[in-house]
Amino acid sequence: MPNAFIRxxxxxxxxxxxxxxxxxxxxxxxxxxxxxxxLISEGDKPEDVxxxxxxxAVRYKVSRAGDRQIFAYLVAGDFCDLHVALLxxxxxxxxxxxxxxxxRIPNAxxxxxxEGSTMxxxxxxxxxxxxxxxxxxxxxxxxxxPAEQRIAHLFCELHARLKAVGRTADGSFHLPLSQAELAxxxxxxxxxxxxxxxxxxxxxLVTFRGHVVTVxxxxxxxxxxxxxxxxxxxxxxxxPA
Amino acid sequence: MPNAFIRxxxxxxxxxxxxxxxxxxxxxxxxxxxxxxxLISEGDKPEDVxxxxxxxAVRYKVSRAGDRQIFAYLVAGDFCDLHVALLxxxxxxxxxxxxxxxxRIPNAxxxxxxEGSTMxxxxxxxxxxxxxxxxxxxxxxxxxxPAEQRIAHLFCELHARLKAVGRTADGSFHLPLSQAELAxxxxxxxxxxxxxxxxxxxxxLVTFRGHVVTVxxxxxxxxxxxxxxxxxxxxxxxxPA
DNA sequence: CGCGTGATTGAAAAGCATCAACCCAAGTGG
DNA sequence: CCACTTGGGTTGATGCTTTTCAATCACGCG
Numbered sequence: 277m278p279n280a281f282i283r284x285x286x287x288x289x290x291x292x293x294x295x296x297x298x299x300x301x302x303x304x305x306x307x308x309x310x311x312x313x314x315l316i317s318e319g320d321k322p323e324d325v326x327x328x329x330x331x332x333a334v335r336y337k338v339s340r341a342g343d344r345q346i347f348a349y350l351v352a353g354d355f356c357d358l359h360v361a362l363l364x365x366x367x368x369x370x371x372x373x374x375x376x377x378x379x380r381i382p383n384a385x386x387x388x389x390x391e392g393s394t395m396x397x398x399x400x401x402x403x404x405x406x407x408x409x410x411x412x413x414x415x416x417x418x419x420x421x422p423a424e425q426r427i428a429h430l431f432c433e434l435h436a437r438l439k440a441v442g443r444t445a446d447g448s449f450h451l452p453l454s455q456a457e458l459a460x461x462x463x464x465x466x467x468x469x470x471x472x473x474x475x476x477x478x479x480x481l482v483t484f485r486g487h488v489v490t491v492x493x494x495x496x497x498x499x500x501x502x503x504x505x506x507x508x509x510x511x512x513x514x515x516p517a
Numbered sequence: 518m519p520n521a522f523i524r525x526x527x528x529x530x531x532x533x534x535x536x537x538x539x540x541x542x543x544x545x546x547x548x549x550x551x552x553x554x555x556l557i558s559e560g561d562k563p564e565d566v567x568x569x570x571x572x573x574a575v576r577y578k579v580s581r582a583g584d585r586q587i588f589a590y591l592v593a594g595d596f597c598d599l600h601v602a603l604l605x606x607x608x609x610x611x612x613x614x615x616x617x618x619x620x621r622i623p624n625a626x627x628x629x630x631x632e633g634s635t636m637x638x639x640x641x642x643x644x645x646x647x648x649x650x651x652x653x654x655x656x657x658x659x660x661x662x663p664a665e666q667r668i669a670h671l672f673c674e675l676h677a678r679l680k681a682v683g684r685t686a687d688g689s690f691h692l693p694l695s696q697a698e699l700a701x702x703x704x705x706x707x708x709x710x711x712x713x714x715x716x717x718x719x720x721x722l723v724t725f726r727g728h729v730v731t732v733x734x735x736x737x738x739x740x741x742x743x744x745x746x747x748x749x750x751x752x753x754x755x756x757p758a
Numbered sequence: 759c760g761c762g763t764g765a766t767t768g769a770a771a772a773g774c775a776t777c778a779a780c781c782c783a784a785g786t787g788g
Numbered sequence: 789c790c791a792c793t794t795g796g797g798t799t800g801a802t803g804c805t806t807t808t809c810a811a812t813c814a815c816g817c818g
Contacts, residue, residue, distance in 0.1 A: 319747075765812100
């Protein structure tokens, strides 16, 4: 049974058996990291790249004033820090929100993998590009949208992304975040996040209770949030080789 | 005399003469595009990648309400849309702010270039990663920082980036933006941008008049903005091959 | 049962947007 | 050569959004 990482890469096209074995080899024997722990911190220059096999982690940065901005959620199959294989120095931190299964892969192995296969190189590059597209949309979100639309839009995105990997059930999905962590994501205070969530619930658009997001009417929520999923680039058609 | 594009790539390491000729060939005979023109629009599926040889352009998206969010400034030597070589469909638009010299390169040529040279592949991937790092910092900026620090931080970044390519003079640099375009960048209203700029001037931190930014005391401004340039990854040391 | 973390509520203040003028300099056309 | 236009930039007044501070509530856990 292929793990989440391999399943993700398979979405890009054929992987040879050889590659699968290679990848399976490299992504075996994860270690368990408990919740609220940094996997890697700003300024680190690690020799390994890390890969989340299970759990939820976030990219973030903290300002001197102490407030945290979250850039991305990392789920099963996501690279933590593919960057460092090239950039060497981490310019932000990555921390777990829940207990996570994590594997380490030496930088050199990653680079060798990439250089040994055009297919893999493209797949990895593709991941980077999609991450960047999501980041752009997040900037639109915090830069322009009012509070209710902002949170609604985030929920739409997560719904779409999790649905694509079979992690939704009947319009609801699990999201192990506190309201404060949600606030750090959308650039609002925790208090206002709370009020906004209640307004969204009263409007019948979404609820977020007990780490579960429930969307009664997806189309309605997406219309409200002006959500257009095309930035997620889910049509994974690679350019002709 | 190498053009801006080649000069940029040379920063990553040795380019063979063969590569230089190839690149020079591919980046020759630019066309002139006037100001305030879209080079490419959201939804396009172009067959070419575009490259800015001269002038200033921006990545942006407009919401239904009509407000624009700017994601990135593109200057000489920047790829407009390297993404589309892989992702095919543009998820945002790119427009000129000033008249620009632009060249088109067929997607296929780009992919061939990348696959023909590990060095180039890394250099391109590197560019993507740095763009992403900048995007993250912009998210921190609009997500968390108050108005004055927000604009100050942007100016610090631009100062650092332009200084690196020799486009600053004595603590000042050219920035052909209107205040409204600046507002679209930092997610504020044009009115508030105006007031903030005046506050920054009164505080003796920066001035922005006639498309010129002047920083009397760089260290002072950077301290005020809590600017840490490490996210720009200016130490262009590639990982060992 | 007591404690701690996260959620919820209220009141007050700050920050920012909006609207509406007005100014100023650089065209443009008669 | 001047009246007119036009696109920023600047200013003031007003009100909404959001933050902050503080208190209270709910619930899981030792």
